[in-house]
Amino acid sequence: MKVLYAFLVGINEYRAVTDLSGCVRDVETAEAHLRSTLAPGVRMESLILRDGQATRDAVIAAFRSHLGRAGRDDVALFWFSGHGSDAEAPDWVAGLESAGRVQTLVCADSRCDGVPDLWDKELALLIDELTARHITVVLDSCHSAGASRIVLKHTPEARIRTPPHSAQTRSPESFLPGTIERAADVPPMRHVEMAACEAHETAQELILDGEWRGVFTWALLGARKLLGNTATYYELLQAARGRLAVRHAYQESSARSAIPEQLDQPFLGGTVVAPDSGIWMRYTHDEWAIDAGTVHGLPIGGGLRVGVHDAAGQEAEIVEVRATDSLVEPAGGWEPDRDRQFPVVTTSVPLPRTTVAVAGVDPAEVADLSAAIGRSPHLRVAAPGEPVQVRVTLAADGNLVITDRHAERYAEWAHEGVDRVITALEHIARWLLIWELENPAPGIVSPVRIEIVDPLTDQPLVPNGLGEHVLAYTPDLRDWRPPSIRVRLRNTGAVPLFCVLLDLTPRFAADPMLFPGDYIGPGVTVYSRDRRRIGVQLPGDIPVEPGAWARDRLKLFAAEQRFSVLPFRLPVLGRRIPVRRKGLGTQDLLDRLGGRVHRDLVDAELGMAYDWTTSEAVIKVVVP
Template identity: 80%
Template sequence: MKVLYALLVGINEYRAVGDLSGCVRDVETAEAHLRATLAPGTRMESLILRNGEATREAVIAAFRSHLGQAGPDDVALFWFSGHGSDAEAPDWAEGLEASGRVQTLVCADSRSDGVPDLWDKELALLIDELTAGHITVVLDSCHSAGASRDPFFPIRAVPRSAGSRPVESFLPGTIERAAAVPPMRHIELAACESGEAAEERPLDGAMQGVFSWALLRARKQLGSGATYYELMQAVRARLAIRQAYQESSARCAIPEQLDQPFLGGIVVVPESGIWMRYTHDEWAIDAGTVHGLPVGDGLRIGVHDETGQEAEIVEVRSTDSLVKPADGWEPDRERQFLVVTTSVPLPRTAVAVAGVDPAEVTELTAAIGRSPQLRVAAPGEIVDVLVTLAADGNLVITDRRAERYAEWAYEGSDRVARVVKALDHIARWLLIWGLENPAPRITSPVRIELVDAETDEPLAPGGLGEHVLSYTPGDRDWEPPWIRIRLHNTGPVPLFCVLLDLTPRFASSSWLFRGDIIEPGVTVYCRDRRRISVELPKDVPVQPGAYARDRLKLFAAEQWFSSRPYELPVLGRRLPVHNRKVLTALNLLDRLGGGLHHRDLVDAELGVAYDWTTTEAVIKTVVP
C-alpha cells in the first residue's frame, strides 16, 4: 500500500518575533483535506507540529524520523506555515544566490538563546536525505525583509537575521552539499517570490494564509486530474480576486514534473456531490470546511431535483455540517438527499475613511455604515476600499494598492450621497468578481482560453496568473493587441455558460459571451470567432508604462440563468433603460444576481435546485 507521509508545521506563537494568527489553521485544514481525499489503496501518516512544538530541533528531527520513513513507492509532503525571512549569503554560498541573500524559515524558537533560522540550504540537505519517490514542499511564508512594513494586513515576514552564523551552527553536510549543487529532487510550491510578502487574512470565517487557502480551494475547484501547473494557475487567479498580488510559484528540476497531478495523484477530489442524511437525531451533510464551506450565516442547500426543498446550514464543521430543514419541510428520515448550495452569503465591502477634517470623516463614515452594501472596517482590519479626503478638497477612492480609483472634488450638498453611491457600485463589482460556489459538484470543467488572433495558438498566463498583452509600435501610433477568446467544456455534461468582462472602470458586461449551452468536449469561440481588440480605458493615455487589467469571470451552470443582474455600467454612468430592469429571480444565479443589487434573497422562487461553478482569467494590457 502506498503511504503519504505528511509533516505539517504551523506556528502562530514565537519566542523572539511577532506572532501570527492563521498558521495552525492552515496546516490543520490541509491535513483534514488530505485525509478526506486520499485515493483508494493509500494510507496517510501525518504529524502536525503546532506553535511551541515546532522548534528548530524538533522540525529537523521530525523531518528525518517521520518523512524519513517514506520509501521509493511513497510520497513525502512538508508543509510550512509561519514566518519567513532572509539573510546575507555567507562566503561559501557566493555565486549560488543571484540576490546575494538566502531564504530562511523561522522556527518557534528561532532567534532566541542563539537558535538560528532554518536556512534553505539546510532544508535542501534534509530533502536530499529522503528516499521517497515523490516529494512535495509547500511554503506559506514570506521570503522578503522590508515587506513587514505594509500596514494593511499581517505579513509572514520578520526582519533579516542580524550578524553572520558560525559554520558549526549549520547542519553537518550543508556546506558540502551547497558546493556540489546537486539537482533539485522535489516540487516546491511557494506562496511568493523572494522579494515579496505572503499574507494572512480572515477567510471563510477564520484567519488563514491566503496561499494555503487558495491552494486547497483550487484543488476542490479543478478536481482530481489537475496538474501542479494547472493548480498554480488557479491559485494565482484566486489570489488576484482577493487583491493579494504575491507571485506564488512552482519549482522543480524538470518542467515536465509540473504536468503530473498533485502529490502524484494519491489524493483525489470526491465526485459524488453532497448528500444530506439523518443520523444521531440530526440532519447533516457530508461537506464542511475541508470541502470549502465558509463559516457563517446565510448558507443554504437544496435538494437536487424539481422540488428544490431547502435546508439551512446551522453549523459548519471540519468534514460535515449540521443542517435544519427550512420552510416547514419535513424530509423522510429514511431517505438520503443529493443536495447543492442554493444560497451563498454575500459579504459587505469593508471601507475605511481617512482625511484631515475629523468632522467630514465622521459624517462620511456614518453614511457608509448605513449602506446595505458596505460596512466600516474595524481598526487594523484588511480594507477592501479606502476613501481619502485630501487636503486640496478632492476625494480619492482606491483599493489598498491604488490600482482602481475614482477622484473628484468633494463639494456640494449631495457630496456624501455621491460617494456612497460610487462605493455601492464598486461593492457590487467586487462581489461579482469574488462570487463563487463554495462546494460545487461540478468542478469548473469549462476553461477560458485566450489565443493569438493570427495563429490561434494558446496564450499562456504569466507568473501572477495574468495574461500579459502588449501594445506594439505602429506606423503612426501604438497598436493594441488582438486576441480571440474561446471556452472549452472539459466535463461530461452540457453546461449553460456566461462570460463577463469586468473592466478597470468597474463595468461588468456579458458582451463577450451572453449565454449558451456548451456541450461536453466542445470548444466555442466568443463573439462568433471575431478578433477582439484589447485596449486601455479611454481615460488612460497610451504611453510607455501605462497598463490596465480586465477580469474575465465565467459562470457555468446546469440550467439556464439570466446574465442581466450582473450588468454594471462604467462607474459614474447609467445602464441603458432596457438593461436596468432586474428580471424576476427564478433560479439560483438570478437569485444571487438580484442580491448583488438589492440584497433580497428571501422572496425569490428558487424552483429546481441545480449546481453551478465559476472560473476566472485576468488580462493585463501594457504599453512597453
C-alpha cells in the same frame, strides 16, 4: 500499499518575532483535505507540529523520523506555513544565489537564545536523505521560492508580520553536518516545490471563509477541489494563481522542479484524487447533517443554505460548520423523511458588505461620510485592524479619491456631498461582489476553463506569476497599436453547462458581450464572439503613453440550468444602472443564491436547486 507520508508545520506563536494568525489553520485544513481525498489503495501517515512544538530541533528530528519512513514507491510531503526570511549568503555559497541572499524558514524558537533559522541549504540536505522518489514541498511563507507572511501589504491599519532579516552570523559548526559540502557539490533538485511567492516577495494572509488563512494555501486547496483527478502541478499552480488574483493577492506563486516534466505529473503522484463531487444530507444522531465542512470550502458564518438537487422548495439552513461535516435545519416547513438521504447543492451563500476606510483632513466630513456608509445595505466602515477593500480619502484640495487597499486608484472628483460618494461606492461594491463570488462547495469538478489565445498562432497565452495575462501595446509609425486576442471556453467536464462570460472592466462595468449565455457541451471548446479578434485597450481617460496600464477581469459562471444574464450587468461607474427585468423562462443565478447584487430589489421566487461554479482570468494591458 502506497503510503503518503505528510509532515506539516504551522506556527502562529513565536518566541522572538511577531506572531501570525492563520498558519495552524492552514496545515490542519490541508491535512484534513488530503485525508478526505486519498486515492483507493493509498494510506496516509501524517504528523503536524503546531506553534511551540515546532522548534528548530523538533522540525529537523520529525523531518528525518517521519518522512524518513517513506519507501521508494511512497510519497513524502513537507508543508510549512509560517514566517520565512532571508540572510546574507556566506562565502561558501558564492555564485549560487543571484541576489546574494539565502532563504530561511523561521521555527518557533528561531532567533531566541542563539537558535538560528532553518536555512534552505539545510532543508535541501534533509530532502537528500529521503528515500522516496516522489517528494513535494509546499511553502506558504514570504521569500518562499526559496519563506514570512504579512497581512495586507501596503495597508496601514493591518498588522505587518514580516520579521527583520536575519543579521545573525553563523559559524560553519552551526549548520547541519554535510550542509556546506552539499552546497559545494550542487546536486540536482530532487523534489517538486510549490511556493507562495518569489524569493524577493512577501506572502499574505487574509480573513477567508470567516477565519485567518494564508491565501496561497487557501487558493491551492480551492484549486484542488475544482480540478479533476488528473490535475497536474502546473495546472494547480495556474488555478491557484487565478484564485489569488480574485482576492487581489498580488504575490507570484510558483512551482519548481529540476526536471520541468515533473510539473506535468498529477499532484502528489496521484495519491490523492478530486474530492467527492456529491454532497448528501442525512439524519444521524438525532440531527440533520451534510457531509461537507470547512475542509470542503464551506465558510464559517450565517447565510448558507443547501437545497435538494433538481427539486423546488426543499432547502435546509446550515447552522454549524464543522471540519468535515455541517449541521443543518430544514427550512420553510419542509419535513424530510428521516429514512432517506438527499443529494444537495449550495443555494445561498453569504455576501458580506464591502469594508470601507475613510480618511480626510476635516473630521466633520469624515464623520458624515462614515455615517452614510453605515446606512448602506452594501457597505460598512471597516473596524480598526480589519482588512479594507475600498479606501476613500477626502483630500485637502477638496478632491475625493477612491482607491483599493493597494492604493490602485478607482475614481477621483471634486467632493460635493455624500450622495454621489455612496452611489459610487455601492456600484464598486456590486462589481467586487460579482468578481469575488464563488460556490464554496461546488459539485461540478473539471469546470469550464477560460483560455486567452494568440490570434495568430491560436495557442493559449501563459499567464505570469501573478496569474495575469500581460499584453503590450506596440509602437506604430505615428501611434501605439493595441494588442488583440481571442477568447475560448473549454468544457472539461462530463455534462453540458450553461455559461456566461463577463468582462469586468477597469471602469467598473460588468458586460456579458464576450459570451452572453449558452450551453457548452462536454468536451466542447467554443470561441467567444464567433472567433473574432478582441482588441484590448486602455480606457479612454488613460493616455496611451509609456508606463500606462489597466486590468480587465473575466468572470465565467457555469450552471446546470439556464439563468438570466441581466442581474450581472453593470454600466460604467457614474452612469445610470438600468432597470432589471426578468428573462423569459430563466432563473436568476444571483437571486437563487439568496445574495443578490442588487439587494434593494424584490426577492425572486424560489426555484429549482441546481449546481454552479465559476472560473476567472485577468488581462493586464500595458504600454512599454
